[in-house]
Amino acid sequence: xxxxxxxxxxxxxxxxxxxxxxxxxxxxxxxxxxxxxxxxxxxxxxxxxxxxxxxxxxxxxxxxxxxxxxxxxxxxxxxxxxxxxxxxxxxxxxxxxxxxxxxxxxxxxxxxxxxxxxxxxxxxxxxxxxxxxxxxxxxxxxxxxxxxxxxxxxxxxxxxxxxxxxx
Amino acid sequence: xxxxxxxxxxxxxxxxxxxxxxxxxxxxxxxxxxxxxxxxxxxxxxxxxxxxxxxxxxxxxxxxxxxxxxxxxxxxxxxxxxxxxxxxxxxxxxxxxxxxxxxxxxxxxxxxxxxxxxxxxxxxxxxxxxxxxxxxxxxxxxxxxxxxxxxxxxxxxxxxxxxxxxxxxxxxxxxxxxxxxxxxxxxxxxxxxxxxxxxxxxxxxxxxxxxxxxxxxxxxxxxxx
Numbered sequence: 001x002x003x004x005x006x007x008x009x010x011x012x013x014x015x016x017x018x019x020x021x022x023x024x025x026x027x028x029x030x031x032x033x034x035x036x037x038x039x040x041x042x043x044x045x046x047x048x049x050x051x052x053x054x055x056x057x058x059x060x061x062x063x064x065x066x067x068x069x070x071x072x073x074x075x076x077x078x079x080x081x082x083x084x085x086x087x088x089x090x091x092x093x094x095x096x097x098x099x100x101x102x103x104x105x106x107x108x109x110x111x112x113x114x115x116x117x118x119x120x121x122x123x124x125x126x127x128x129x130x131x132x133x134x135x136x137x138x139x140x141x142x143x144x145x146x147x148x149x150x151x152x153x154x155x156x157x158x159x160x161x162x163x164x165x166x167x
Numbered sequence: 168x169x170x171x172x173x174x175x176x177x178x179x180x181x182x183x184x185x186x187x188x189x190x191x192x193x194x195x196x197x198x199x200x201x202x203x204x205x206x207x208x209x210x211x212x213x214x215x216x217x218x219x220x221x222x223x224x225x226x227x228x229x230x231x232x233x234x235x236x237x238x239x240x241x242x243x244x245x246x247x248x249x250x251x252x253x254x255x256x257x258x259x260x261x262x263x264x265x266x267x268x269x270x271x272x273x274x275x276x277x278x279x280x281x282x283x284x285x286x287x288x289x290x291x292x293x294x295x296x297x298x299x300x301x302x303x304x305x306x307x308x309x310x311x312x313x314x315x316x317x318x319x320x321x322x323x324x325x326x327x328x329x330x331x332x333x334x335x336x337x338x339x340x341x342x343x344x345x346x347x348x349x350x351x352x353x354x355x356x357x358x359x360x361x362x363x364x365x366x367x368x369x370x371x372x373x374x375x376x377x378x379x380x381x382x383x384x385x386x387x388x389x390x391x392x
Contacts, residue, residue, distance in 0.1 A: 014190065015190060018188060018189075018190050019181060019184045019185065019188070021190075022184060022188050023181075023184075045271050049270070049271060049272050052270075052272055053272075062272065065271070065272060065273070065274065065275065066271045066272060068275050069271040069273075069275055069278045069279070070271060072275065072279055073207075073279075073282055076379070077206065092190060092191050093188060093189075093190060093191075102180060103176065103180070105172075105173055105176040106173075106176060106177065106180050108173070109173050109176075109177060117382060117386075118279075119275070119276070119279070119382075119383065119386045120386070122275055127174070128173075128174050128177045128178075129177075129181070130174075130178065138274070139274065139275060140274060140275050140276055141273070141274025141275055141276040141277045141387075142276055142386070142387055142389075143389055145389060146387075146388075146389045149389070150386075154170060155169070155170040155171070158169070158170040158173070159169065159170075
């Protein structure tokens with residue numbers, strides 16, 4: 001495969017799974033410029049690792065792993081990071097619908113996610129995206145039973161949060 | 168509201184995303200040119216450069232120690248400096264190796280543990296380099312430099328009392344710097360750089376890294392309700 005073929009394949013694959021990029025950025029960054037900064041960093045890491053993608057797992061599994069690893073590291077170093085301000089032409093990821101204009105339920109979900117630690121954010125995102133427990137376990141590097149236990153706890157926490165809001 | 172109901176809403180929203188978001192293809196092509204942009208790669212590069220730069224004083228100090236082996240008053244300060252430089256070079260090589268081993272393609276818990284271990288090591292190295300550096304890079308360095316460069320005996324031109332007092336002050340500065348940093352570090356809001364340095368000296372950031380490692384271990388641990 002020539003370099004341009006590889007680039008074309010990469011672009012097509014990423015285009016097919018761009019939603020992963022969008023959701024990971026929204027889950028880990030509150031403001032638009034940080035989301036863009038993170039999106040570019042994820043994209044760079046994806047491209048840098050693409051030659052190692054051997055198809056033994058699904059492309060989405062591979063993409064989640066890299067995107068979440070970059071996002072968690074980014075999230076932890078964000079306090080000390082130099083912030084960039086991006087113009088519209090400089091934005092890799094552009095959305096017509098911003099999270100704060102989303103339905104109330106989705107906003108509630110984002111609020112709940114924002115209260116979680118970085119690893120639990122990854123877990124809940126993978127769960128909401130409809131991944132099987134086995135896939136989640138594979139991406140996170142923990143056992144399936146552990147995934148099930150943690151999801152059950154998150155469900156209880158969510159119930160509690162909604163209960164408190166109503167009360 | 169149940170998480171499973173919200174999951175359905177999430178899926179509904181997800182279906183709309185395909186038409187709502189777009190990737191800038193021009194920028195997508197441009198990402199491959201920023202080869203050294205990522206913090207980890209830069210960190211590995213700087214650690215490698217630090218180790219390489221450390222080799223120069225190592226060679227010079229080796230020569231000096233060999234030439235003054237029979238004169239402990241010159242050889243001992245050079246040995247102290249040499250030990251400091253060897254520790255610094257070894258720590259830089261270790262950090263570089265750890266940074267290069269991090270592969271984002273591996274499971275998240277494993278990679279986050281590696282990153283946090285690297286961060287903790289970096290903070291420990293920085294803290295001890297600052298605390299002990301002021302000790303070896305003042306009086307021992309002065310003695311070695313004067314003798315090595317100009318063949319001047321520091322013990323003769325400076326009084327022995329001056330050398331001992333300075334050395335003792337350097338030693339006393341280690342616990343004093345830690346104490347002052349712990350006491351006043353959080354109050355230095357107006358100067359973020361000084362505050363960061365004081366937090367490093369106080370060891371707060373090492374504690375934070377250890378806490379993060381503990382929370383990763385807790386996440387990995389299988390517990391039953």
